[in-house]
Amino acid sequence: MQDDMIKVIVTGSGYWGKNLVRNFHALGVLAGICDSDPRVLQDLQEMYEGVVTFQRFDDLLDGSGPAADAIAIATPAESHCELTKKALLAGKHVFVEKPLALTVDEGEELVELAEEKQLTLMVGHILQYHQAVIKLKELITNGELGKIQYLYSNRLNIGKIRAEENILWSFAPHDISVILMLLEEMPETVYATGGSYLQQKIPDTTLTTLDFLSGVKAHIFVSWLHPFKEQKLVVVGDRKMAVFDDVSQEKLLLYPHKIEWLHRIPVAAKAEAEPVKLEMEEPLKAECQHFLECAAHGMTPKTDGKEGLRVLQVLEASQESLNQEGCKIQLNNRGPVVSFLSPVSKDPFVHESSFVDEGVEIGGGTKIWHFSHVLSGSRIGENCNIGQNVVIGPDVTIGKGCKIQNNVSIYKGVTLQDEVFCGPSMVFTNVYNPRSSIRRMDELRPTLVKKGASIGANATVLCGITIGCYSFIGAGAVVLKDVPDYALVVGNPARQKGWMCECGVRLVFHGNEATCGECRRSYLSKESDRIEAKI
Numbered sequence: 001m002q003d004d005m006i007k008v009i010v011t012g013s014g015y016w017g018k019n020l021v022r023n024f025h026a027l028g029v030l031a032g033i034c035d036s037d038p039r040v041l042q043d044l045q046e047m048y049e050g051v052v053t054f055q056r057f058d059d060l061l062d063g064s065g066p067a068a069d070a071i072a073i074a075t076p077a078e079s080h081c082e083l084t085k086k087a088l089l090a091g092k093h094v095f096v097e098k099p100l101a102l103t104v105d106e107g108e109e110l111v112e113l114a115e116e117k118q119l120t121l122m123v124g125h126i127l128q129y130h131q132a133v134i135k136l137k138e139l140i141t142n143g144e145l146g147k148i149q150y151l152y153s154n155r156l157n158i159g160k161i162r163a164e165e166n167i168l169w170s171f172a173p174h175d176i177s178v179i180l181m182l183l184e185e186m187p188e189t190v191y192a193t194g195g196s197y198l199q200q201k202i203p204d205t206t207l208t209t210l211d212f213l214s215g216v217k218a219h220i221f222v223s224w225l226h227p228f229k230e231q232k233l234v235v236v237g238d239r240k241m242a243v244f245d246d247v248s249q250e251k252l253l254l255y256p257h258k259i260e261w262l263h264r265i266p267v268a269a270k271a272e273a274e275p276v277k278l279e280m281e282e283p284l285k286a287e288c289q290h291f292l293e294c295a296a297h298g299m300t301p302k303t304d305g306k307e308g309l310r311v312l313q314v315l316e317a318s319q320e321s322l323n324q325e326g327c328k329i330q331l332n333n334r335g336p337v338v339s340f341l342s343p344v345s346k347d348p349f350v351h352e353s354s355f356v357d358e359g360v361e362i363g364g365g366t367k368i369w370h371f372s373h374v375l376s377g378s379r380i381g382e383n384c385n386i387g388q389n390v391v392i393g394p395d396v397t398i399g400k401g402c403k404i405q406n407n408v409s410i411y412k413g414v415t416l417q418d419e420v421f422c423g424p425s426m427v428f429t430n431v432y433n434p435r436s437s438i439r440r441m442d443e444l445r446p447t448l449v450k451k452g453a454s455i456g457a458n459a460t461v462l463c464g465i466t467i468g469c470y471s472f473i474g475a476g477a478v479v480l481k482d483v484p485d486y487a488l489v490v491g492n493p494a495r496q497k498g499w500m501c502e503c504g505v506r507l508v509f510h511g512n513e514a515t516c517g518e519c520r521r522s523y524l525s526k527e528s529d530r531i532e533a534k535i
Contacts, residue, residue, distance in 0.1 A: 006093075006292045007031035009060050009068045011083065013040055015160065016097065017074030021048070023288045024072065031068040034060055057083055061090040061520070069093060070120070070295050077165050081106040088113045088121070089503055089519040093295040095288075097124040098173040099315060100308030107312045111305035112383075120294045122301040123308035125177035129287040131278045132244050132251035133178055136235065139254075139276075140182055145237030151179055152219040153233040156226035166203045168192065168318055171222035176311045177303065178233065179210065179218050186310060186331060187212050190317040193326040197225060208318045243273075252276040357393075363400065381418065399451070413444040413463065420449050423457035423475065430463045450485070452502060459494075472500040486523070486531050499523070499531055507531075 008024045010017055011034035018040075024030040025048055032052040035041050041053040052066050060071060070093035073083050081101040087094045088110070100123045101107045114121035127133050139145055153175040162170055180186065187210035194206035205223035212218070231246040241255040254274040260267045294301045301307075317329040348362040354372040356362070363382030368374065372386055375393030380386070381400035391409040392398065399418035404410070406424050413430035416422075428447060431440045445464030449455070453467045456475035461467065471483045474490030474497075483489055488498040488506060499507040501516035501523070508514055512525040513534070522534035 006070055006295050007066070007068045008070045008072055008095075008292075009034060009054075009066070010072045010074065011035070011054075011057055011060065012073060012075035012097075013044055014074075017072075018044070019284055020072050020074055020095075020288070023282075023285050025051075026285070027288060027292065029292060031066045032060070057086070058517070061086060061092075061518075070095065070291070072291075073097060074124075077169060078102060081110065084110050084121070085113060086518060088117055088119055091117065091119070093120040093291075095122045095124065095291045096308075098177075098308070098311070099123075099169060100305065100312055102169075104309065104312050104316050107305070107309040111309055114305055118298075120291070120298075120301060121305040121308075122291050122294065123303045123305065123311075124287065125174060125303040125307065125311070126283050126287055127174050127178045127246075128181055128303050129290065130246070130251075130283040131280050132246070132276075135252055135276055135278060136233075136242055136244055137182055139242060140235070140237075144240060144254075145235060145242055146239030148183065148214075148216055148235060148237050150217055150236040151182070151234065153179070153221070154230050155220075155222045156228075156230040157224055158226055158228070159224060161198060161204070161224050166194075166206070167222050167224055168194065168203060168206045168208070168322065169315060171224070172206070172208060172220050172318070173311050173315060175220045175222070175233065176210075176314050177307070179220070180310055180314070181307075182235065183212060183214070183216060183218075185212055185214060187218075187314065189328050189330055190314060190321055191326050191328045192318040192321040194322055203322065206318075206322060208321075210314065250275045251278060251280070360393075387424070405457070412441075414447045414449070416449045417451040417453075417469075419452045421454040423455055423459065425458050426455050426473075427458075427460040428463070429461070432463060453483075454504065470500060470502045472504070484529055502533070 006029055008029050009032040010020045010024060013021050013033050013035040021033055021044060030051060032054060033041065033044050034054040034057055036055055038055065045051060045053055054060060071087040072095040073080060074097045075083060077099055080096050084094050084096050101110060110121060140148060155171045155175055189211045192206055192208040194203035196203050198204050204225045208220040210218040229247055233244040235242045241257055243253045245251060254276060256271040258269040260269050290301060293299060313331060317331055321327050321329045347364060348366045350356055350368045351370050353370045354368050356374045357376040359376040360374050361379040363380060365383040366380055368386040370388040372390040377395035378393035380398045383400060384398060384402045386404050387406040389407050390404055395412050396410050396414055398416045401419040402416050404422045408422050408426055410428055411430040414428045430444050432445055434440060447461060447463050447465060449467040450469040452470040455473040458475055459473045459477045461479045466482045468483050468485035468487060470485060471487045473479060477490050477494040478492040479494045486499050487496050488500045489496050501507055501519060501521055503516060503519040505516050505518045507516060507523060509525055514523045523531050524534050525531050
C-alpha cells in the first residue's frame with residue numbers, strides 16, 4: 001500500500017483537531033471531517049472546499065460516507081477509549097490524541113484489540129516528533145551530557161481551563177512521554193501534589209515526582225494559573241546541561257557548566273550557553289506523516305499504543321497519589337509494568353500473594369492477581385487475566401484470552417474455551433445435588449462455556465449444561481439449561497431475550513437478517529432458536 005492511498009477522517013475538529021485537519025489536508029489524504037458542532041463544520045467547509053462533513057461519529061463507520069482507511073481522533077479525553085475501540089472494530093487505523101484512554105485497563109484493551117486486528121494504533125505525543133527533542137535524545141545517547149542525574153519540566157500557561165479533566169491529565173502527558181523516551185526506563189515510584197483553586201476537586205496545578213531505578217529523578221510542574229506561557233524541559237548531566245524551550249527562538253541550548261570540588265565543597269563553574277543548530281519543521285506535520293507511513297507499511301509507530309500505555313500507567317499512579325495527598329505510589333507493586341525497552345512480556349505473571357500448585361500449565365502473557373489459587377492438573381491458555389480471589393481447579397481447562405473477574409471459582413468439570421468472560425462473583429456448580437456428608441465427586445456434571453461467551457456479575461450456572469459461543473448471560477441470571485450460540489439470556493430462571501453480536505452489541509433483526517450497528521457483522525436467522533454469522 002502506498003502512502004497516498006491512506007485516507008483519513010478527522011473527528012473532533014475544534015481547538016486542536018483543526019490542526020490535524022490542516023495537516024492531513026495539506027498531505028492530500030483528508031477524506032472527511034466529523035464534529036458535533038455544525039458551526040465548526042460550516043467554517044471548515046468554507047476553508048476546505050468540497051470536504052465531506054459529519055456530525056455523528058457512527059456515520060463514519062456505516063459505509064455511507066467516503067472511503068477511509070484511518071480515523072484521527074481529537075475529541076475530549078473521556079471519549080477516546082470508546083471512539084478508538086469503535087474505529088478499530090470497524091477495521092480502521094487510528095491516530096488518537098493524548099491520552100490514549102483514562103485508565104490502564106482501557107488502554108490495555110485498545111492495545112490488545114489493535115494487535116488482534118493488525119491495525120496501526122498511534123497516540124498523539126507530539127513532542128517526540130519535535131526536532132529539538134529528537135536532537136536532545138541523540139545528545140543523551142551519544143554521551144554528550146554525560147551521566148543523566150536529574151530532569152524537570154515546566155508546562156505553564158494562562159489559557160484554556162477545562163472542567164472535564166484536571167491539569168495533570170491535560171498538560172502532563174506530553175512531559176511524561178518525553179521523559180520516559182529520553183531515559184528509556186519506567187519509574188519505580190511516583191508521587192504528586194496539587195491545588196484546586198478555581199474549581200473544587202479539579203486541580204489547577206500539580207507537581208509530580210518520578211524516581212527511577214537508575215537513580216535519576218524527574219519533576220513535572222504543570223499549571224494553567226500562570227502569567228505567561230512556559231514550556232521548558234531541563235536535563236542535567238554530569239558533563240553538560242540541556243534546556244529545551246519550546247516558546248523561545250533558540251529551541252535547544254547546551255550549558256557546559258561544571259561542578260568543581262574545593263575543600264570538599266561543590267562550587268559551580270558557569271559557562272555560556274551553546275545554541276544547538278536544528279533543521280526545524282512543524283512537529284505535527286512530521287507526526288501525521290509518520291502515522292501515514294506506519295499505516296501504509298505496517299510499521300510500529302514511535303508513539304504506538306504501548307507507548308501510550310506506559311504514559312497512562314504513570315498518569316494513573318500520579319492521580320492515585322494526588323488523591324492520597326502526595327502518598328508515594330510504587331509502580332512495580334501495581335502489577336506488570338509495560339517495559340520501555342522490550343515488548344510486553346509473554347511470560348505469565350503470578351502475584352506473590354497467589355498460589356499455583358505443581359502440575360499446572362499457564363500460557364505466556366497470562367496474569368494471575370492477588371490471593372488466587374490454581375490447583376494441580378489445571379491448564380490456562382495464553383493472555384488470560386485472572387482477577388483477585390479466584391480458585392481454578394483441580395483439572396480445569398481454560399482457553400486463550402479469557403478474563404475471569406474477582407471472586408470466581410471454576411471447579412473440576414468446568415471447561416472454558418477461548419475468550420470467555422466471567423463477571424465478578426459469578427458462580428459455577430459441578431454437582432447437581434450436593435450434601436456435606438455425602439461424597440459425590442464421581443457424579444460431576446461437566447459444564448462447557450464456548451468461545452467468546454460472556455457471563456455477567458453474580459450469575460449462577462447450573463452444572464451439566466453448555467453455554468453457546470458469543471452468548472451473553474445477564475448479571476444475576478440463574479442458568480438452568482443450555483444457552484444457544486449468540487443468545488442473550490437474563491433473569492431467574494434465565495430466559496432468552498434476544499441475540500448478541502460477537503462484539504457484544506444486541507442485534508435487531510429485520511426479517512431473518514441483522515447487521516450489527518457497531519462492527520457491521522451480519523447474521524442470518526436459520527430457525528426460531530438459532531442464528532449464524534453471515535460469511
